[in-house]
Amino acid sequence: MSSAEGYENTLKNFRNAVEKGTNMLELDVRRTRDGEVVVFHDASLLRTAGSDLKIEDVDYASLPRLSLTVPIDTIPGEKFVDDTWSEEDRRIPLLREVFQEFTNIPINIDIKENDIRLIKQVSALINEFERAELTVWGSFNNEVCKECYRVNPDVRLFFSVKRVVILLICAITGLLPFVPIKETHYEIFLPMALKKRRLMQVQQLPLSEKFLFWACETFLVWKPLISHLKKRGIHVYFWVCNDENEFAQCNELGATGCMTDRPTLLREFLNKSTE
Structure with a gap:
């Protein structure tokens, strides 16, 4: 990045x-x-x-x-x-x-x-x-x-797209605690960040994209899922996060870290967070 x-x-x-x-x-x-x-x-x-x-x-x-x-x-x-x-x-x-x-x-x-x-x-x-x-x-x-x-x-x-989908199905159905996981890193896009960038390209999202972003915002960053993964020693990373609001959401979700195009801004945010 x-x-x-x-x-x-x-x-x-x-x-x-x-x-x-x-x-x-x-x-x-x-x-x-x-x-x-x-x-x-x-x-x-x-x-x-x-x-x-x-x-x-x-x-x-x-x-x-x-x-x-x-x-x-x-x-x-x-x-x-x-x-x-x-x-x-x-x-x-x-x-x-x-x-x-x-x-x-x-x-x-x-x-x-x-x-x-x-x-x-x-x-x-x-x-x-x-x-x-x-x-x-x-x-x-x-x-x-x-x-x-x-x-x-x-x-x-890290998880492939297919394995993320399987992971979400297992989490929603309650089967996740019983499923073995070989992956060590859950690395996905931060829905908030991707949605903001998409809105920079179009004036209004089509209905299908609105539904897709709703699903991503609901399930990809579902706190019980993230908590479960971290308890199993799996790192959680979000990409691509480039402003303080996105950094703050990563922190609020309990992410291990985030990927950014602006490391200086991220370091300033982290320094302020520990003051």
Whole structure:
């Protein structure tokens, strides 16, 4: 995250976030044509680097630097630009480099491709740097999550979308206390934050979306569910939270933490909360 304070998924931005007091880095990984595991969010280079090519179709050495002006994916209409960042600062890094530099920082990895080669390579890097206990991985895609767990069950795992739905059904029906859970992290969008961003794009929500947001606001952040998960040692994170009202709701819901594009603002909020 931290996309409002630096170029996303770059080493310099990760350093800045840690200096601001960030306790966990969140990043995305993909595989280049020549088999390197890189830290990058989109499938295409278009939004962040201005090149209409896919990461998987380019060798690592040929990847362009990020553009000086980058639209922020999670904040509609906002862009990050800072001409003091050098080309090296805007380089797309390897996951290996992130592990080498941030040896003691927990890292949350979103596996962006349903590719067993990528999963095995990430697993090998986690083992090489002996950071299974400091790493959380997974995907929205349930098949990817199943492969992650099969390849390396020692690494912390977040819920896929399918597993979240199953979790909610079990919670609503009262079966959850009797259901085994292999995942260690419940990471979902904060409905309030997503709804606010959606309303920045449309004047009025369609009826179907109103119902969907009502369901999310009712069940995804249901306090008895969150309490139950925490009692079972499962961490609860919400994304993407970028203002004090959203931080406050995360705190009120009992979240373990939240993912943000504005780590400085979050640190200020946390400091005020402990005064």
